[in-house]
Amino acid sequence: MHDQHSQALKGLKLKATPKRLAILNLLAEESVYTSPEEIWRKLQGKFGRLGLPTVYRNLEELAAGGMISKVIHPNRQLYYYFCPNRHHHHHFICISCRKVEDIDFCGMEEITKNVSGTVLSHIVQVNGLCRACSNRQEGGAS
Amino acid sequence: MHDQHSQALKGLKLKATPKRLAILNLLAEESVYTSPEEIWRKLQGKFGRLGLPTVYRNLEELAAGGMISKVIHPNRQLYYYFCPNRHHHHHFICISCRKVEDIDFCGMEEITKNVSGTVLSHIVQVNGLCRACSNRQEGGAS
């Protein structure tokens, strides 16, 4: 009722439960994309009990509602990221340190026009090594 | 030594084994993206024995070599697709009938310039319903 996230949750018809808010807040503080299990571990202390399924469920709901975004990882596990940038955009993700950088380009308007059918969603993601990890690797090589 | 696929495999330093070629040929005939298990089922008859791990292994190698492409599916399972279109492009996939349509647009040159780091790969995929499935659904609704 006073918190920004609570408002957004209301918009999605999701109850503002303490755990849901905690998950959201944790992700919002986190600067890298994160796995459900990591989130679960970090929040265990703050709650007497917290089920892993609860974390999975919430992340999925939040992602479905557009409050957080999924990261497609080569290892095929689930990762989520909260991006303060509220307009439509995509991400460059570092597969080493998990940093995320915004990509403000999206060619979907163009593409959608040339597709024969109904577009339901689209994925645009660039994978690589961020500047820091890129340099580190370069330096580390013999 | 005579087959087109064999040549390509040679280029990737992969032996042209009967099973590998069969997998490749099956995918090439298939008009939709397909799962490892489906490929395995369809090829069981042609070989006395065919291990599911063999199918998984081959698909991964072929994808790594760029001979086939992976499809990112909402259900998070693996799907592969052989696209005759040999130049760089992306896909519109129907999540209902699994049809694939080429998208000849890719903004990666632009994007890569604005990314601070090393780009290793990129994903561009449009998910939706193809014309046929789209109409079918529309008609089916009350």
Next chain:
DNA sequence: TGCGTAAATGGAAATCATTTCTTTTTAGAA
């Protein structure tokens, strides 16, 4: 402010696609 109800949660258990391991077989170069 107290109720009622749908939504949310915990915890244990299941799932099941994918991977790993080890032994045996085979493609392809010499």
Next chain:
DNA sequence: TTCTAAAAAGAAATGATTTCCATTTACGCA
């Protein structure tokens, strides 16, 4: 034909994610 690294089989493991259901909770409403 011989040799060797690559490929394949088969069984077993894996482990992230999901399911189930009993219990608790948020919150709209009287």
